Amino acid sequence: SSGINAEYGGGGSNEISAAISVYDAADKNSSIEQYAMRAFGEALESVPMALAENSGLSPFSTLAEVKSRQIKEGNPRLGIDCMDKGESDMRVQHVIETLIGKKQQIMLATQLVRMILKIDDVRSPGEGEE
Secondary structure (H helix, E strand, C coil): CCCCCCEEECCCHHHHHHHHHHHHHHHCCCCCHHHHHHHHHHHHHHHHHHHHHHCCCCHHHHHHHHHHHHHHHCCCCECCCCCCCCCCEHHHHCCEEEHHHHHHHHHHHHHHHHHHHHHCCCCCCCCCCC
């Protein structure tokens, strides 16, 4: 189902899928903004890396493997197999997140970074305001 109460795979699958899309967009951007886009992609990847590390897995190799499989298989539901069940499809594992919860998490994190940049006077006033 779609809509605000829609459920999506958890286990970092959404963040990996979003990061892949952000990197693709950055590759098509020749301006200096591409560096900020790549940093945003890296920030998204910190969620599945933390899940992997907290589950006793190697964060870099686990992320690389799942990311590669998402791209190869075209399956955005592949995430971190934290329970070592041998299944990376979060829908099959019944590991889910709601769209509204994930959207609020990303918006809050983005607002926090904007506040920090504004405090550090890295951003010019009014830049990126919505």
